[in-house]
Amino acid sequence: MKxxxxxxxxxxxxxxxxxxxxxxxxxxxxxxxxxxQCDRTGATQLVGVILCPGIMDYIDxxxxxxxxxxxxxxxxxxxxxxxxxxxxxxxxxxxxxxAVSIMLYGTPQTQALTQKLNEDKIPGTSPGxxxxxxxxxxxxxxxFPIAASYWSQxxxxxxxxxxxxxxxxxxxxxxxxxxxxxxxxxxMVILEDLRKTEKFELKNFAVPPPGVEMGAQVLDIxxxxxxxxxxxxxxxxxxxxxxxxxxxxxYPLSKVVGLVWASAEADVQAxxxxxxxxxxxxxxxxxxxxxxxxxHEIAAMYKAQGKEPPKEMQNTVYYNxxxxxxxxxxxxxxxxxxxxxxxxxxxxxxxxxxxAIHGLTLGGLVPPMELSASDHEGGGWVQIFQAKGGxxxxxxxxxxxxxxxxxxxxxxxxxxxxxxx
Amino acid sequence: MFHRExxxxxxxxxxxxxxxxxxxxxxxxxxLAALFAVIVPLAMNEYYLSLLNLILIAVVGALGxxxxxxxxxxxxxxHGALMSVGAYTAANLVTRLDAPFWLALPAGGAMxxxxxxxxxxxxxxxxxxxxAIATLAGQLIIExxxxxxxxxxxxxxxxxxxxxxxxxxxxxxxxxxxYVFLLFFAAVAIVAxxxxxxxxxGRAFVAVRDQDIAAEIIGIDIxxxxxxxxxxxxxxxxxxxxxxxxxxxxxxxxxxQINVSIDYLAMIIIGGxxxxxxxxxxxxxxxxxxxxxxxxxxxxxxxILSPADLANIIPNLRLVIFGALIIxxxxxxxxxxxxxxxxxxxxxxxxxxxx
Numbered sequence: 096m097k098x099x100x101x102x103x104x105x106x107x108x109x110x111x112x113x114x115x116x117x118x119x120x121x122x123x124x125x126x127x128x129x130x131x132q133c134d135r136t137g138a139t140q141l142v143g144v145i146l147c148p149g150i151m152d153y154i155d156x157x158x159x160x161x162x163x164x165x166x167x168x169x170x171x172x173x174x175x176x177x178x179x180x181x182x183x184x185x186x187x188x189x190x191x192x193x194a195v196s197i198m199l200y201g202t203p204q205t206q207a208l209t210q211k212l213n214e215d216k217i218p219g220t221s222p223g224x225x226x227x228x229x230x231x232x233x234x235x236x237x238x239f240p241i242a243a244s245y246w247s248q249x250x251x252x253x254x255x256x257x258x259x260x261x262x263x264x265x266x267x268x269x270x271x272x273x274x275x276x277x278x279x280x281x282x283m284v285i286l287e288d289l290r291k292t293e294k295f296e297l298k299n300f301a302v303p304p305p306g307v308e309m310g311a312q313v314l315d316i317x318x319x320x321x322x323x324x325x326x327x328x329x330x331x332x333x334x335x336x337x338x339x340x341x342x343x344x345x346y347p348l349s350k351v352v353g354l355v356w357a358s359a360e361a362d363v364q365a366x367x368x369x370x371x372x373x374x375x376x377x378x379x380x381x382x383x384x385x386x387x388x389x390x391h392e393i394a395a396m397y398k399a400q401g402k403e404p405p406k407e408m409q410n411t412v413y414y415n416x417x418x419x420x421x422x423x424x425x426x427x428x429x430x431x432x433x434x435x436x437x438x439x440x441x442x443x444x445x446x447x448x449x450x451a452i453h454g455l456t457l458g459g460l461v462p463p464m465e466l467s468a469s470d471h472e473g474g475g476w477v478q479i480f481q482a483k484g485g486x487x488x489x490x491x492x493x494x495x496x497x498x499x500x501x502x503x504x505x506x507x508x509x510x511x512x513x514x515x516x
Numbered sequence: 517m518f519h520r521e522x523x524x525x526x527x528x529x530x531x532x533x534x535x536x537x538x539x540x541x542x543x544x545x546x547x548l549a550a551l552f553a554v555i556v557p558l559a560m561n562e563y564y565l566s567l568l569n570l571i572l573i574a575v576v577g578a579l580g581x582x583x584x585x586x587x588x589x590x591x592x593x594x595h596g597a598l599m600s601v602g603a604y605t606a607a608n609l610v611t612r613l614d615a616p617f618w619l620a621l622p623a624g625g626a627m628x629x630x631x632x633x634x635x636x637x638x639x640x641x642x643x644x645x646x647x648a649i650a651t652l653a654g655q656l657i658i659e660x661x662x663x664x665x666x667x668x669x670x671x672x673x674x675x676x677x678x679x680x681x682x683x684x685x686x687x688x689x690x691x692x693x694x695y696v697f698l699l700f701f702a703a704v705a706i707v708a709x710x711x712x713x714x715x716x717x718g719r720a721f722v723a724v725r726d727q728d729i730a731a732e733i734i735g736i737d738i739x740x741x742x743x744x745x746x747x748x749x750x751x752x753x754x755x756x757x758x759x760x761x762x763x764x765x766x767x768x769x770x771x772x773q774i775n776v777s778i779d780y781l782a783m784i785i786i787g788g789x790x791x792x793x794x795x796x797x798x799x800x801x802x803x804x805x806x807x808x809x810x811x812x813x814x815x816x817x818x819x820i821l822s823p824a825d826l827a828n829i830i831p832n833l834r835l836v837i838f839g840a841l842i843i844x845x846x847x848x849x850x851x852x853x854x855x856x857x858x859x860x861x862x863x864x865x866x867x868x869x870x871x
Contacts, residue, residue, distance in 0.1 A: 098588050136831040144828070174831030175811070180570050183764070184807055187566035187691070203770035204523065208673050210765035214689065226673065271572035277770065386769040405824075 127166045127439070129154070130173070130189030130423055132204065135245055137177030139201065139331060141361055146193035147172060148407040149417020151259055152393045157425050159330040159396055164432040166439075170427070175200070179207050183381050195431070195445045196424050199225065202278045205238070212237040218427070218449055222420050223248075223355045223380050226411065227281055229354060230472035232450070237442075241423055241469045242380035242462060247475030247499050248354045249282025251324070253289045254500040256324045258492055266293040270322040272312060272337060274329050275301040281330060282354070298322070306333030313340040328354040335365035338372050349374035354478070356369050359412040363482055375482040376490065382460035383411050383418040383480050383487045389418050389457050412487070426455050450463055462496045475499035525791070535710060542790075552699060557692045565691040567807065572698040573759050574799035578783040580752020580794065585781070586790035587713060588745035589725030590639045594651035595753045596776035600769045602628040602754025604668055607676035607767035609827045617681035617762060621701075624758035625751040633743045633749020640739060655774055662769040675768040678761050688762075700758060705752060709792050712748070721745055723789075745780035786842060788852025797853040805841065809834045 133147040134140055134291050146457070154170045162168060171192060173185035182204035188195055197212070197219040201203045205225035212219045220239045221229070227234040227244035243251070259262050271286055273279035283299065290297040293418060298320050300312040306329060316325060325346070327337050334357035341351060358377030378382075385408075394404040408414050430448035431440035440448070452473070453465045464473025477497050479490035489495075526532045536542045557565065581595050602624035609615035609623055635654035639647050662669050670676040680688050681697065687693055710720045720741045723731035732738050761767045779802060786800020810830055817826045849856045 132829070133831075136835055147827065148824060151827060155824075173826075173828045174834075176806075176831070176835075178775070179764075180803065181806060183571065184567060186565050191561065191563035203768050206673070206768050207771065210677065210680075277663070277674045277768075279674060280663075280674075283672060325526050335738075478751045495640075496760060 096285060101398065102348040125162075125166050126169055127163070127400055128169050128171055128183065128189070128192045129192040129428070130171050130192075130194040132182055132185055132198060132200040133172050133174050134177040134200055135174050137175070138218075139177055141331060142356070142413055143174075143200070145359075145361070145410045145413035146417040147419075148405055149168075149414040150421040151417075152396075152405070153384075153389065153418045153421035156393050156396055157391070157421075163425055163429050164437065165412075166428070166430070166432060169511050175204060175214075176203050177204075179203055181245050182207060190217065195440055195442050196220070196427060196449075197425065198420055202226075204386070209235065209238055215442065218421060220423065220445040220449075222416060222423075223379060224278065227502065229277065230475070231313075232347075232467070232469045235315070235471065237446055239466070241449075241466070241471070241473055242419065242464065242473055243283040243475050243477045245278065245328075245354070246285045247472065248378055248380075248477060249285045249328075250289060250500040251475070251477040251479075251497050252326045252352050252354065253286065253293065253377070254497060255294065255490075256326075264293040266295070267324070268296045268298070268320065268322040270298055270300060270316045270320055270325045271298060272300045272302065272309070272316065272327045272329070273301045274306050274333060277327055278330070286326075302329065302333060302337075306331060307336050309333070309336055309340055312436075313337070313344050313346075317341070317344040317346045323350065325351045326354065327351055327357050329357045334362040338362065338366035338375060342371055347374065347378070348372060349481070352376040354377060354378050355380055355477075358480070360487070361413075369482060369485045372482045373484075377412075377480045377482070379412065379478045379480055379487075380462065380476065381415045382457075382478070383415060385411060386459040387415070387418075387458050389422070390461060391414070411424075415460055418457070422455065422457055422461060423449070423452065426452050460493075473497075474488060519660040522603065524786075533714065535714070547570065549703075553696070557695050562691045564834065565695045569691060569694050569698050569763060571694070571800050571803045572702040573756060573763060574780075574783065574803050575608065575702045576752055576759060577756035577780050578795040578799045579705050579709045580749045581780050582784045582791070582795045583709065583712065583721070583752065584745050584749035586784055586788075586794070587718060587725060588742065588749075589728075589744060590636070590745060591644065591648045591781075592635075592651040592749070592779045593648050593774070593781070594632075594635055594654035594658070594775060595780055596772045597655040597862050598632050598750045598753035599627045599656060599757030599760065599776065600662060600772035601631050602748075602757030603761040603767040603772065604662060604676070604757075604769070605754070606758040606761055607670070608677045608840070610671070610678050611676055617758075621755060621758050625754040628750040628754025628757065629747040632656075633747040635750075636743050636746025639742050639746065652774070655777060659769060659773065670767075672744065674764050674770075677766050680765060681762050682748060684730065694763060699761070701755065701759060703757070706796070709795075713792070717741070717744065727788075740778075764843055770850075775823070782842070784843060788854030791852070791854040793857065794852050797857065801853060805838055806834055807868030809837045 105165060118169060121375055126379045135147065151170060154168050157163060158167055171189060175181040175185055186208050194217060195215055199208060199219045199221045203223045206223045208219060216237065218237050218239060220241050222242050225238065225240045227240065227246040230244055231240040239265055260267055286297055301314060302309045302312060318323060318432065327334060329337055338348065342348060355378050363372040365367055388475040390408065397404045427445050427448035428440065430451045431444035432448065435444055450466050450468050455461050456463060462476030464476055466473040475498065479497065480487035481490050536545060545558065577599065584590050584592055605627040606620035609620045633651035635651055638650035642650060654681045658823055689698055690772055720736045723736055724741055726737060728738055760771065783798035783802045786801055788794025814835060817830065821829065845853065
């Protein structure tokens, strides 16, 4: 029993010291906090372990060059395991630290925090995921589904297929192979709209979570439906399974296009390597490959510190998306500081900073997006790449960056009337 | 609590059955209530209050699951889905009919109770692992339904935005306001559970848990009480879902997936099965442990590691520590944290004369 008493005391002492520890000194002058949520251990860790180092490296690069307009940026990364309660805890911590903007991670987490962001006037970004309707900045003032929402991705896939099939989709057959969750359902609205205007035949094939078993769907696609093109909208491990199964069924992978989360080097490698995936098309909202100034500078920064560039850089798809997200936040903060004449900006200022972003290209890594108070997506730009000879090569049949296709802002509709078909 | 009985001379059954047999126990509870209801919301900053809010929501859910698993001895891996039933019922009522929270909250609970009772029907014939699988099926069916029936889910995104509840004409906004709101329901849940356990129903639950054939022989209607346990427990789960929905301002079924069911089971097993205090301890433990380990790792790890390495190590190490602590706690005290607490209290009660 004495043991217990001693244990209790030790526990109390430990917790007391902890409370002291977390009450850190207030942020120094000339420092700005940006919150960054990540998932390195949960359902989407395949993405997180590459993307988040990209973000950190870019912020390190900016800080090593003297920061943004004299401000050092402190990036606060919190891993939420793709769960919602830790994401809320992380958000409250960012708020307590006075973060001026937040990089969200994950669709359910984005949705859970949307209302809080609006109330607290802190801008949050959801690059390539989240709520597509949030592209409407009047309805969702503090959420930025920058680069390309699921709607833009789905529409871009149709545009690409249309160009590929000779500019006319009438009578053509397109299969939509999707992960059976809300994110997988999201592009269906836009695909359905385009089906009517472009007059093609569309059939949906759901892959139930966890998405590693899709033999039946692929057989159905290749043997029965026999489409002219397949759109694959899958997450996590499942894109590689789709590549493998389609290949095994003898379907030409050059007639498959993957949306942004089915588009990384890791998916190709997991499918059995580049020789298996040869011809596979991918949609990208950030530049792919090594030849961008930001990446050279980061490699040089590591060299200067006497270190090897991190191995994460080899997975260019996710790493470059991290660079894109970080670069947008830095640019927004820069705009905000400039607008305030060098004073420390608030979340509201940074939101306006985001809306003032234009002409940021980073040498082709970032699409030519033009954000505005109403358009929080910046035009919905994507690029098409094809797996060819051991790497992703830019597709030549479509323009360098494709803008939003086939849809405009829909009027913000109150829930729950925006029903599915 | 830390007090010693003396002069306990009970002369009536009523006195013997009182929740707090001693005046000092009453005062302790009153003092605790005052601390949490008045001092905490005034003294704590928003961040700590937000942690407390997450805990308060978890307490309600853990209590509900404990009624089923701890008191009645039935298992459920479907409680995450039952929370989403409550959440979507409330969200639909609020957005379609502008229902106030005092209507949406019990309605969400009642809907979850109804569906929970249906999910509980297999418990009449099967037990243990078999029942776990049956309730798991319930979880998957509910998830699928919400994902695909847009009439319930409000659209392809399966998420419905819900305005914050209005109380006395003012909308709840700050964490402190939410804290008071959530504390009220957590307190009601705690008092209700304590009293349920002391009632005829609660004793029937315990009899079913200990040996259901024996319980049937002494005249307990197994059919009725098993389903009642599922219904009551699911009611709590539904209310948890509604509170979550109000707290976040959105109902989303991805917040109530299978891992949530497992988390709540972990709470009551770590806290202590069949104990109200255990549910509270478990909710605190499971909610706070990842956060506290991160604070610790950030404080200590920053001294020896670079930020980039730290960012990679913290989340992974946190999972390891979380698992290890659960194993250690359960190895030390298989009956959970509430038993550990009782041991501590028992030690101090006779201190310093331990023999």
